[in-house]
Amino acid sequence: MSDTVVITRPRQQAEPLARAVAALGRTPLILPLLDISPLPDETRLRAVLAHVRDYALVAFVSPNAVDAAFAHIDAWPPEVALAVVGEGSRAALARHGVDEPRYRIHAPQDASRSDSEHLLQALDTAALQGRKVLVVRGETGRELLPDALRAAGIDVETVAAYRRAVPGLTPDLAASLRTLLARPNDWIITSSEALRGLAGLVEQLDGATSVAKLQQQRLIVPHARIAETAGALGFTLVTLTGSGDERLLAALQSRA
Structure with missing residues (x-):
């Protein structure tokens, strides 16, 4: 087994994990597979966030959404609840001074199922009926969360906070x-x-030959949905850890 651990997050988010990997005696290699960039025009984002007190709940779909939004927020109003789909987003909120118990933060109860479906199960949608909810996300993304909230009778607004693209x-x-x-x-x-971007990049190298080599690599993933994507792409060596860097690191330690 190679001691190299390939970290595919955007560089800024990858560096703390890389330091933790190095502390385990492994060799981290940062290989960002998504380029995260600001929106070319942040006028609407700033306008929406200026009225954040109008919402009963604000949901962030990723750490990038948290960081991009808080670039325009001086202080989070404690009366406005927050929601996140994973522990990475919860940690991002904490870096901006937003954590429990001062603030109400909703998240999936099962750390291995950190996705919109399980966030919905953790929300009291009946209590939100007729109230306003904001979903902060990238320019592109799944519609499941806003659509499900609207179906529950909730007034949902979405706002893009950043742009992402495969390099x-x-x-x-x-x-x-x-x-x-x-x-x-x-x-x-x-x-x-x-992961889909990685498969597309590798296919451009030597076609099926390179893809077969990629499928033999060992993946460590925090979410069941990523594990399902890996299976659909032909990967068989997949370790599902649950959300949070500490679980990713524990999985690496068990491989040492």
Whole structure:
């Protein structure tokens, strides 16, 4: 087994995890599979957040959504509840000074099922009927959460806070992928979109030959939905940890 651990998060979010991986005696390699960038025009985002007190609940779909929104928020009003789909977003809120018990934060009860479906189960949708809820997300994303809330009789607004895209296959990235595929490594994958992007990038190298090498890599994933995406893409060595960096690190330690 290689001691290399490939961390595929956007670079800013990958660095704290990389330090923790190094502390385990493993070698972290940051290989961002999603480029996160600000919106070209943040006028609507700023306008919506200026009236955050109008909402009974604000849901953040990712740590990127938290960080992008809080760039425009001086202090979160304690009377407005928050919701997150995973422990990464909860940790992002804490970095901005928002944590329990001062603030009400709703999240899936099962850390291994950190997704919109299980967040919905954790919400008292009946109590939110007729009230306003804001969903903060990227420019693209699943409609399941806002659609389900609307179906429950809730007044839902969505706002884009950032832009994300799979990077292009540059010569440097191609060389890095070829080197990594030459031997088995542990890959921490925290996004289904990033995993699909990785498969598309690798297919551009040598077609089916490179894809077969990728499918032999070991994936460590925090969410069941990512594990399902991995299975659909032909991966068989997949470890599902549950949400939160501590669970990802525990899975690496068990592999040591």
